Amino acid sequence: MCGRFALTATPDQTAAFLDVAGLEDFPARYNIAPTQPILMAVAGPPQAPGSNLPDRQPMLVRWGLIPTWVKDTREFPLLFNARSEGAAEKASFKAAMRHRRALVPAxxxxxxxxxxxxxGQPYWIRPRHGGLVAFAGLIETYAEPGGSEMDTGAILTxxxxxxxAHIHDRMPVVIDPRDFARWLDCRTLEPRDVADLLRPAQLDFFEAIPVSDLVNKVANTGPEIQERGEIGPEPEKVKRQKSGADDSQMTLF
Structure with missing residues (x-):
């Protein structure tokens, strides 16, 4: 699963990676948690031939997707992850999979x-060769009872x-830059047309660095939470929960 992540690149680096324009200045974020605003990129509106406008646009989204049909958000689970294996059919995600696929820079x-x-032992998991990655994301715009709208989103796993796998049995789906356009193309490509992109990252793409338990507290937001820590003792084998709620989402909080 993916219950915390970081985005520490500069706005210029992030904009170049996603090929978007109009990113406002924002600070490095070392401990992003569900319910906080996160940056996503979506396909822009159709462009006229010869247009120089970027074909992607950034959005700030609340991390925790709320389907349009939810009546009472207080009684609905926090969907910050979506299992990619069934997202195209699951009621909570199928509309977003068809119409609102997104990229989450990290x-x-x-x-x-x-x-x-x-x-147990926390790990900071980053690209082995540095730089940014883009997680596969979904966006849903939720209309609150008062009439205001809120953009919400989830990360596919x-x-x-x-x-x-020795740390956790799930990981976020990473979209290769060569596949950004395909993943975001909700006008001509249906979920079945991009299903091949929903796969684990290649071996050796990530490196896992043990860190201290400072990252456990959302209030800790500085770079020190990524400093290498000591590895704790190996855990005993535990029986995993049956898959009920999407991606065992509340196990970290």
Missing amino acids: SGFYEWRQTGGKK INANADI
Whole structure:
């Protein structure tokens, strides 16, 4: 799963990576958590031939998708992750999979090796060769009872590859820059046309660095949470929960 991540690149670096314009200045964020605003990129409106306008646009989205049909958000679970294997059919995500696919820029993400059902050793998981990655995201615009609208989103996950599986059995779906246009093209490509992009990252793409438990607290937002820490003892094997709520989403919080 992906319950915390970081985006520490400059706005210029992020804009160049996503090929978007109009990013306002924003500080590095080392400990992004659900319900906070996150940056996503979506396909822009159709452009006239010869237009020089960028074909992608940035959006600030609340991390935690709320489907349009939800009546009471207080009784609805926090959907910050979506299992990619069934997202195209699941009521909570199928509309967004068809109409509102997005990219989530990140410098890396955090994961916890589980110990007896509790958070164990935290890891900072980043691209081995540095730079940014783009997670596969979904966006849904939720109309609140008062009439105001709120853009909400989730990150798609997949079975972890061998580099990550010893820490957690899920990882975010990473979209290669060569596939950005395909993933974002909701006008001509249906979910089945981009299903091949929903796969684990290649082996050796990520490196996992043990860090201290400072990252456990959302209030800790400085670069020190990414400093290498000591690896705790190996956990005993624990039985994983059955898949009920999407991606066991509340296990970190």
